[in-house]
Amino acid sequence: MAQLPSRQDILDWVSAHPEATAKRDIAKAFNIKGAERIELKRILKELEAEGLLERRRRHYLDAERLPPVTVLQLLPPDADGDIFAKPLEWHGDAPMPRILYAPLKSDPAIGAGERILARLIETRGEEDHDYQARLIRRIGTVQHRVVGIYRESRNGPEAGGRILPIDKGSDKEWQVRPGDAHGAKDGELVEAEQAGPRGRLGLPMARIIERLGDPSAPRAVSLIAIHQHGIPDDFPDDVIAQADAAKPASLKGREDLRHLPLVTIDPSDARDHDDAVAAELHDDGGATIWVAIADVAHYVTPGSALDREARKRGNSTYFPDRVVPMLPDILSGDLCSLHEGVDRPIIAVKMRLDAQGNKTGHSFHRAMMRSAASLSYEQAQAAADGNPDAQTEPLVYNVIRPLWGAYELLKAARARRQPLELDLPERKIILTPDGRVKSVNFRDRFDAHKLIEEFMVLANVAAAEELERLRRPLLYRVHEEPTAEKLDALREVAEASGFTLAKGQVLQTRHLNRLLEQAGGTDFDELINMTALRSMQQAYYHPENYGHFGLALRSYAHFTSPIRRYSDLIVHRALILGHKWGDDGLSHWDIENLSDTAKQISETERRSMAAERDTTDRYLAAYLADRVGAEFSGRISGVQKFGAFVRLDETGADGLLPIREIGREYFHYDPDQQILLGSETGLEIGIGQRVTVRLSEAVPLTGGLMLELLEVEGRPLPQGSGRGRGGAKGPMRKRATQSRLAEVKRAQKRRRKRNA
Incomplete structure (x- = not known):
């Protein structure tokens, strides 16, 4: 007769084998047969009652972990442009895990609020998130709400209309049937909810549930954020x-x-x-x-x-x-x-x-x-x-x-x-x-x-x-200490700036303070402070x-x-x-x-x-709307494959520098170095660089600022040939860009050795 495993043995096995956790799998793993299975069933029920295991259909799961394949709901992009997702079900005692949605280039575009079946890759201890999610298939949307501008049909109010969402980066319109307009007037700010499948034009259907008034009214700025984020503002x-x-x-x-x-x-x-x-x-x-x-x-x-x-x-x-x-x-x-x-x-x-x-x-x-x-x-x-x-x-x-x-x-x-x-x-x-x-x-x-x-x-x-x-x-x-990956990113920025951050010892705040003190009063002061802040985990x-x-x-x-x-x-x-x-x-x-x-x-x-944060962005965009065409000094505050973010010195506002506005050449994005690298001129765009930009667009309704790059570190923007601008590149240009990127990495390595 096999000896029954301990409760901890069972928990350890379930945690290590999330893909095979039916009772028969557990019994087979521990060679439990016959009447002993009744005792195993009792132990499993105890663990389930205590919240240490979770039962889904006929499978047992570690209550503090997600299954390798699960249903997720996508969240709106965060301030860095990353898209996170949340599980539709979470019963663990720990905070809900952070899941980064990492689509492949071949995956279809999926918006906030949509549900997907995803395969999860665990990344605990290495990233600022616990899992990466890979798309298996789309499932649909949850009951989605949208805040936007109502536009009547050209055929009159009796023909319904459309809603233009005010989310940054959202170009999806919603169709409103005549009976679902709730008396909304053309140009009014409204809140609506999803109302069934897509209509004849392929647009999602919406039903207006509240009219919020004139979108240009000053108090509409915070009202938009209240309704967009579902903050209760009326007491029962x-x-x-x-x-x-x-x-x-x-x-x-x-x-x-x-x-x-x-x-x-x-x-x-x-x-x-x-x-x-x-x-x-x-x-x-x-x-x-x-x-x-x-x-x-x-x-x-x-x-x-x-x-x-x-x-x-x-x-x-x-x-x-x-x-x-x-x-x-x-x-x-x-x-x-x-x-x-x-x-x-x-x-x-x-x-x-x-x-x-x-x-x-x-x-x-x-x-x-x-x-x-x-x-x-x-x-x-x-x-x-x-x-x-x-x-x-x-x-x-x-x-x-x-x-x-x-x-x-x-x-x-x-x-x-x-x-x-x-x-x-x-x-x-x-x-x-x-x-x-x-x-x-x-x-x-x-x-x-x-x-x-x-x-x-x-x-x-x-x-x-x-x-x-x-x-x-x-x-x-x-407030937990930074992850190893975030610390490595901070160390890279510090060393590239000529500073050092201790490695190979338990990180303490005094080590970070020493780095901040080194950078104080230098051109890299704001960069190091900003990067140190981004390396921190969020308190909870x-x-x-x-x-x-x-x-x-x-x-x-x-x-x-x-x-x-x-x-x-x-x-x-x-x-x-x-x-x-x-x-x-x-x-x-x-x-x-x-x-x-x-x-x-x-x-x-x-x-x-x-x-x-969204309200501040909208107020800043409204404040700068009369200064479109003006030039501003600032600093690169973030880099993504679609462009760079610039924090303006005068107001602290963050604007987007689309990759098409950086130069007349193809730019390669290196996520490890956090830089964009020009394929012809070798121009590097990286966090912390001083830049001069022109404000090309300010949209108070969304809070969006669009910028055009003029100077980098006091030097005029070098111009490429224009071939390959916007992302097209041939094999020769790709090899040249990769070669240049390798040179950048070697130069950074030499700087680190000199600073060691």
Whole structure:
């Protein structure tokens, strides 16, 4: 009689043989026969019930991996032009795997929203994605939605019309039957959904579900992003009713901290105030820091209508002209907001620092506070610099100076910890009162900003450590280290620029900071910062702790912004449960669905980021629309086989330099070197190069900017013969291009040896 395999043996075998996982395959692999198969069946059922295996039809699969052949839905291209896909089903506890769609040249063009049957190639540990997908066949589309401009038929409104999508790069029109126009007028912005198979003209059919108004109206810019990305912007009636019924919290069951000189420091136009801070300096050189956070959990209780809607939204989304909040305004802008001179419920953390800025202890308190002042960053900074105004002058000695003294301690601790120090300016779009772009600036960054950041980071660390001590479940903020492939790409760029990045040792943020310091003040400063940023993995939420690479922290959770992030609300509830502060802590449902919540809010965060990025692109295109034909300086920020992306110095806007506008010759794309190489002139186009371009097109509706190349590194663009332009090339030109590319690689290798 064969000995039954252990549970782990079965899991290991299924993981190693995803193509053969029926019960009979497993039995055959372990030589299990007769009555022993009944025991094997019991073990498999246990593993399935525990979520360690997933059963599809008669096959068992590793719940954390995808099968080698699966159905995927294609997503819109990302900022780099890459197309990712998502599985139609995913039941693992880990975040949904990232799947890069890698079509062959012979594959048909397939658009976002379409479903495909694909063969998956696992790439774990090597790329910024977990799988590559190869097309087997098209399946069709899911219920697709589109935002676009409605055009009536030339035969009149009774004949229906078409929708012209406003997605970048989308040239597919949709046909609307007469009865599906929903009263839309010619030229109106509309949202529509797929309505059956293709029509007589071969166009997909659409049914208009909402009229969004004039596409040229200023507020249409963010409205487009809201509808394109499916961001909920209207609260259901039961959510509004529950919020309207909320009453200010009482002191009962809370500590009274209204005597503390807590102040809020926020942007001058902030409406919600999540956090307040105070500090006290000690004779031994240390300090005590207080960080008080709005007690949103008091109002948003588990399983309530407010809770369900907040989880669905995941976070607030911020646009230049509006905010789509996670919570109704009566909570986010009033009852939860820490307004000056008003009693507000909080969860506060008191942290003790030694003279070196190390946190030596902390304690959490459910309390009541009263803000001593609501300050802007500019006000707080001016007061710290010795230029207080009427509001801050009484606060200089007992509030401002202790805060800055504590910040100096935290700054010293940060310098020892060496978190990643990227220097990437942040854009700020200034609108006129009627919503049009007045100017595009880069945000000022004061010590006041850094002070609040350091206080919040320390409070977030304390929250994670406290919940670990209490052995309560929580959502960690996870940021994993870069993949080996991304690091190799960064190393290539660094070495080609004359710098070095340590190899052959465990990567730490201090190694990257050393590279950034080498590049600082040189012509390659922006290039190295940009490439380092692109080498980073995206942060996400997870119930398991994998550390935070960028901040160089072992344990990190989001605790400080529960008005605008659902993750922080979960952490607050965990603290309430752990300290037995009330019955509004984590529920059984919260705990059982923590993995699903982590995936949900990680996805809504990415959704908001994409919507905010698209809106910024549209505002920038509108701002530059009157300057078509003007020349701009910039830097190559990305290279693809269809052209290059250029980031303009003046506004930080990214425009596309199509390959047809680069020169009168064939250009070879080398993905390893991230360059385009001219077949005749040997012109190299690579990330980080300084260029002068002419703006040839600006389309506010899509956010697209098209550019024409004039100069590279201060030199006029060399001109080829024009033969082969646009991609045609013969064998001789192909061999010449490949020979030139080999020369480029040899030159780069020589530079690396000199730098070694």
